Amino acid sequence: MSPAPLETRNAQAVPIADVPDLGDEEFRDAILTAVSLGSRVSALFGHPAGEGKLRLFCVLANDELGSLALLSRQVERRFMSLANDCPGVHLFEREIFEQWGVEPHGHPWLKPVRFQPPLVAAGARASQIGVANFFRVEGEEVHEVAVGPVHAGVIEPGHFRFQCHGEDVFHLEISLGYQHRGVERALAGGPDKRTIHYIETLAGDTTIGHAVAHCETLEALAGAEAPARAHAIRGIALELERLANHTGDLGALANDVGYLPTASYCGRLRGDFLNMTAAICGSRFGRGLVRPGGVAFDVEPARSAELQGRLARAMRDIRGATGLLWETPSVMARFEETGTVTRETCEKLGFVGVAARACGVGRDARQDFPLGMFRFSQVPVMTWHTGDVFARAFVRALEVESSGKFIDGQLKALPAGPVLAALPERAPDRIVATLVEGWRGEVCHVALTDERGRFSRYKVVDPSFHNWTGLALALRGQQISDFPLCNKSFNLSYCGHDL
Amino acid sequence: MLKVFLERLRQGYRTSAYPLEEPKLPDRLRGLPVIDQAKCASGCEAGIESCPTSALGMKDGKLELDLGRCLFCGECERTLPDGAVRFTPDHKLSARRREDLVLRGQELALAGALEGEMHRVLGRSLKLRQVSAGGCNACEADVNVLTTIVFDLGRFGIQIVASPRHADGILVTGPVTENMKLALEKTYAAVPSPKVVIAVGACAISGGPYIGHPEVHGGAPSVVPVDLFIPGCPPHPMTILDGLLRLMGKIERKRAAEVVE
Structure with missing residues (x-):
């Protein structure tokens, strides 16, 4: 039997060594099982583990029980994306890709999150702000409306792309990162x-x-x-x-x-x-x-x-x-x-x-x-x-x-x-x-x-x-x-x- | 409909009497700091180190405080010898020149009005386009609040407009992130001349808490020429309003009129 996630409570410090280090399948199963039982992913992020490896940490929150669970796994260049089975992690996985260059394999929407330079030492900026493969709807009289980063009100900057048919919106894509301060x-x-x-x-x-x-x-x-x-x-x-x-x-x-x-x-x-x-x-x-x-x-x-x-x-x-x-x-x-x-x-x-x-x-x-x-x-x-x-x-x-x-x-x-x-x-x-x-x-x-x-x-x-x-x-x-x-x-x- | 009228009566008249009356500000407001060089005789070096943005420094044996970097956190009040730096509730902080923000114990040279042709064109009506370039939404919020009924910015001839093409200048907040640099440059270029640039908050003046980050440029002056600096983290709305009115020459003129009387 694979080790269970470490149960903990809100704002409780536990030794990092106690957080179970799972295999690819185990990590995936543990998260999907917990989510199916009512937990949600509060955080999923990478932390360098030495020897070119990245350790992924996941914080699962169970609102009903009031408990948190911690689990981790070590990855090298890629890992199996969870986003298709657990859409709540889609942005976390994109963030891991952008920050550490580790690819969530099979991610349906792998794009920059903040257009930031990687957190890896001496990493070069891989993306340019606002330049992305935006989702596009094609068809007769379908048109695109692009707004921002500078908006009409006193408000922070962000870029919004609407795929429209007349006044009706088929899809809105929100592309952020303009406020990234490191x-x-x-x-x-x-x-x-x-x-x-x-x-x-x-x-x-x-x-x-x-x-x-x-x-x-x-x-x-x-x-x-x-x-x-x-x-x-x-x-x-x-x-x-x-x-x-x-x-x-x-x-x-x-x-x-x-x-x-x-x-x-x-x-x-x-x-x-x-x-x-x-x-x-x-x-x-x-x-x-x-x-x-x-x-x-x-x-x-x-x-x-x-x-x-x-x-x-x-x-x-x-x-x-x-x-x-x-x-x-x-x-x-x-x-x-x-x-x-x-x-x-x-x-x-x-x-x-x-x-x-x-x-x-x-x-x-x-x-x-x-x-x-x-x-x-x-x-x-x-x-x-x-x-x-x-x-x-x-x-x-x-x-x-x-x-x-x-x-x-x-x-x-x-x-x-x-x-x-x-x-x-x-x-x-x-x-x-x-x-x-x-x-x-x-x-x-x-x-x-x-x-x-x-x-x-x-x-x-x-x-x-x-x-x-x-x-x-x-x-x-x-x-x-x-x-x-x-x-x-x-x-x-x-x-x-x-x- | 009757309910709407009754509620209107209950809510009352809420526009502040400023500038006819001095604003009522909280007693704990950390506004203009006052430096007492004599208190530093016993050594201020250790306390200076506590400043998160290195706004404090020693030059020729004298204590210096750069309001453009200051977060008004009050940490130096606690770490320096008692009374060396003391934050007063005085909200008037804005200056026209960056170097005027460096305090060494002298009185702060508050912002003067725009000069000549600039004053003729912009002194009575000032339309501004706001650009947030990495601002945390505190400066933005306290600029926005000026348009509420309490401050009623419109009565001073100032308006925040939706397009740079309609504007007489830009009001910048935030340390100017690398990701917003181009957008800021383009917005500035889109404003017809003559135009002004107003930097609101420590971030926009110097980079604030983000000074030295490779992800940001050191505030608005690193990208565009700045005509008015309004320090704070964030500045109190009254500080911002005071700065705008000084730039338009609306406060100086009032003072001068009082002297004549």
Whole structure:
């Protein structure tokens, strides 16, 4: 019998040596079996194993059991692609090919992910940005619309190609990589004085989500825990981040269907939530707040009381602002049955966060893999079953409500004590996988340490990495003019994907 | 319909009174840093090393802080001798020349207005095309927020437009990744002259946290000539607005009018 994957929990450091090293078939079978039993692939990445070999590590997450499983295998130049049997890994395999030149044999869609230079030492750039073998539909009156990288709004760059027949979209291909800054390469060898700043700018709108995942990872490696009060403040900041972004998205969705009252109110309210984060740490995006061992700023009683008042006023206003959406037929007509993604597609491709919950999938790391304060204060998982723009908007509105309640509860009952603790040395030769529910969905960080406790590899999976394919699929059979609306309903990160 | 009106009443009037009133900013905001050279007598070398982007340095025995590289993380406040660097909540940070951003204890030379013909053409109406070239979406978000009802950018004659052909200049964010260099150059070339370039955030000014990465160029100045630098990581929206208004000469003029009174 082949060795079973190593069972572990969220943010738990285990010796790398304990991760089973499987053969080609065993590795494949183990992943496919686990996926058929309800797990999904949270991360799949390469790490040089010496002698020209690459060791593939896979992190499987089982939402129902709340358990993680780690497994690995060593490959040389190629390995059998899993993408045909487990479509959720398609982008991970393309990434492995681009980063290490190891080919997933039989991959149906092997193209560059970020047009980045390989991570292999002295590797030459093999691809040129925007030059790829794009999918093309041929036929009478079929035409192609290409958009980007520079878009019309204040938004990050990406390239979109629509295969259209009149207004109808047959297929959308999304080609990213314009934001590639070399973060993963630079994180290896750390942590050092720049590490936390890389983490905080991985996806700037998810500063708290990524910083919490990173600090939980470091704390797991050090075998230590942040003080309770720090956990509470991290929880508050994480939910404020969710509130700000969800509010902004609801406003942007209203704007995209031309419903200006909600667009205006939400534009202002988003700022109110950002300013609450700034009241805690001086930065609207939470820069400088979450630090290894805790948080850098306390919330004193007076500050907490002021925040409670501001929160209550903002929550009233957001309720009023979003309530208008559901009562306005012209808004609902545009939201409903636009950009639908089925639950089956979601399960197959392993979408996360709002995009998954809007397909009726109750997947939420705060509930399934709770860390920090979420171990003690549960936040209900909000789902809706229609998989369309409306569902993604409605789930956001429901989450706004529950985040507000969570923050209020935490502010009223902050645990006493310090907010920052010194961390002991990090353990050597360990691997740790950490999942945090950022506002877009599951933020996954996987760290491997060397013999001195430094990162030999630091893998980041932003929720957008899982979900970009969802946007592409949502556009099939839609009108091209619905693209902005569908895009906003996912609101994915370009830099979080491009790293 | 009645509900829409009632909600409109409840939501109230939300546009800030700036620039007639000073903005209300958080007490913990890390804005303009102040350097006290005397506090460095006992040695600042060790503390300087803690700066993640080497924004801090010693030149001729004097402490230097480059706002163009600074992430405003406040690490130096903790590692340098007490009071050597102190971050104040002052949001006014923008400058016209790169070298003006290097603080040695002098007062920051804030951005002046565009000169001559440039001011005549762009001083009253400024249309900008935003280009994110590796930005993390924080600078982008805090530029975008200027168009909301709180800041109401339009009342100052400033507008973010969809095409470079309609623009008077570009507003760049991000360290300029190798993968965005060509797109930035093309966007700049597509803007009709006379045109301005505004670099927002540490990344766009110097590369920020990504200084030295082979995957990025050192910010906008490495690719296009920059007319206005707005430091921060990200800059507060008020910092950005202050910079834009200074470039158009709308703040200086107000100050001058006050002096006359």
